[in-house]
Amino acid sequence: MALRRQSLVLSALLAPVTIFLGIFFLVPLGIIAVYSVLSPGLYGGVEWSFYHWNYGRIFGWADGIEEVFEPVYLKILLRSLGFGALTVILCLMLCYPVAFWVARLPERARLFFLFLVALPFFSSLIVRLYAWLLILKPSGILNETLLALGLIRAPLEILFTPAAVVLGMVYVMVPFMFLPLYAAIDNLDREMVEASMDLGASRRQTFFKVVLPQTLPGIIGGAVIVFIPSVGNFVVPDVLGGAKGLMVGNLVEQQFLSARNWPFGSALSMLIMAVVLVVLLVATARARKAGGQA
C-alpha cells in the first residue's frame, strides 16, 4: 500500500516536467525531424512529399538537378566544431587555476567572486558584444590605451578577425565553464592531496593521479556546457567577426529566413543535434568512468 502511494506521489511530482518536456521539446523535435525529409515550399513552409536531398546536399548524395552536393556545408560544420573546441580549451585554461584560487578564498570573498562571475547575465548579450566592438575597433579603448602606453606603434587589427570571434566566444562562455569547475574543485578531498604528498608523490604525480581525476567530472561538465552553445553560436561571429566566416548557426538561421528553405534548415539542425548527442554520450561515458575511479 505504502509503496503504491509512494509511486503515485512520484508520478504526480514528475508529471509536470514530463508533460512540459513532451510538449516543448519532443513535439518541436519531431516537427524538425519530419520537416527535414520534406521538400521546401516556394515561399517558406514545406510541401508534404518525401525528399531526401536535404541530407544528400550535405553528405554528397544529390541528384544534381534539384540539389547539388556542396562540400561547403560540411566545411562550415567542421569549422564550427573547431571554434567550439577552441573555446572549450581556452575557457578551461582560464578557469581551472582561477577556480582553485577562488575555492581557497574566505567565505565572504568567495561569495563576492561568484557574484562577479554571474554579473554579466544581468545585461543582454547583444549589448555586451557591442561593447566589445567598441573596445576592439582600431580607434577603440584597447588600441588607444596600448598606443598611449607606447606598447604598440599602430592599432592592432583585431576587430572582424577570427581572433575577435574566439575572444568573444570565450568571454561569453567563461561563466559556464567556471561554475561546474568550481563546484568540482570546491569538493576536492584535500586530505587525499595531503596524503599523496606525505606518501612521497611529486607535485606532478599528485596532480595527475589525485587532483585531476577528482575534478574530471567538473571539467567534462563544463566542457559540454560550453561546447554545445559555442557550436551553434552565430551572434558572436556576426558582430565581432564581421560575418565573414559562416558558422553552422548562421547557416540554419539563413535557411529559415532569407533562403526560405525550412527543410534544409531542419536537416542542418538535425545534423548539429546528432553531433552534439555523440559528444554528450562520449562525455557522459568518460565522466562515469572518472567518477568510478575517484
Place this chain on the structure above:
Amino acid sequence: MKKAIGLALALALAAGTASAEGKLALYNWGDYINPLILKKFSEETGIEVSLDTYSSNEEMLAKIQAGATGYDLVFPSVHMHDIMMKLGLLEKTDINLSPDFKNIDPATFRSHEDPGAEYCLPYAFGTVGVFYNEDITGPITGWADFFDIPGKTGGKITILDDMREVMAVGMFMTGHSINSTDPDEVQEAADYILSKKPAVSAFTYESPALLLSGDIAAAHFFVGGHVYFTEKPNIKYVIPKEGATLYQEDMCMLKSAPHKEEAKRFMEFYLRPEIAALNVDQQFNGSANVPARDLVADYIKTNPNITLAPETLERVQTFVDLGKALKLYDRAWNTIRTAQ
C-alpha cells in the same frame, strides 16, 4: 543584429486622454516610421497605435505565415508585397479610390501583382549606395573605386550583410540584371564578389558608427544613412555609376487584420502631404507622395541622392521575387561567406 534589438522593441503609443475609440497594430521595419506621425494620428482619431518591428522581409513573412495575428498593417518591400499577394495574405483596401490618392506618384506602383495599388499604398523608397570619407578616399564614383579603396589608401570598407544586395553588386559589375535567374550569371556575379572579398573588412549593418569614428573609410549602405552624417561634410554618398538598387516598401493591410477600419483610416491619413513629409524629414528617403516632396527640409529637397532625378531613377534596379532561383543565390552566398 538590428534584428534582436528591433524585435524586442515594442513601442506602445498611448493616445493620451482621448477616449480610445479603437486600436491599430503596425508591424514595420525598425526605425522606419516617424513616431510623430503615430502621435498625430492618435491625437486626431483617438485610435491607440502599437508598433512592433522586424529587420527583414523574411522575418516578417515567416511570422505571419506561422500564424501571427493581431497585426493590421505591414510594410513589405515590393518583391515581398508580390509574394504576399500570391500567398493571399493581403486585403484589398481600394486605397486607390480615396480622394487624396491623387497625391501618389504612379511611378511608384512597382508591384507586379498589384499594379493599380488596389491593395497597398506605396510608402517610401531610396537607393543603396556607398558612403565614403572623402578625406581618406578622395572622390568615389562607383563600385570599382569602392573596392580599390583598401589597396590604394589602406582605408577599410564594409558591405551589407544581405544576400540580395551583395549579389546585386556582383551583377552590376558583370553586366547582368540583379534579378537574373541564369546559373552562369549568378556564378559570375559570385565570382566577382569572391575576388573582392579580401578587400572587405566586414559584412555588416553597423557601418555608420564605424564611418563616423574613422575606423572605416567607406561603406555599402542605405541612403537613409544620411541622417547620421548631416554634420559631416567630408562623408559623402554616391549612387555608383555601374548601377545601384532601389528599395521600396509598400504599406499593406493583412487579411487577418483585426482593425480593418482603423487601418484604412491610417492609410488615408498617410496620403496627406504634410504627414508623408514628416516621414521623409526623419528617414532621409524618397516619398511616393508628390506634394510632400515640396514640404521637406531643404537639405533633402536639394540633395540629388535623396530626391532622385528622373535620369537617376532610370539607371537603378528594384528586386523582384526570384521564385525557385533563390536557391542559386543562397548557394552562391554560402560560398561567398565561407571563403577565406
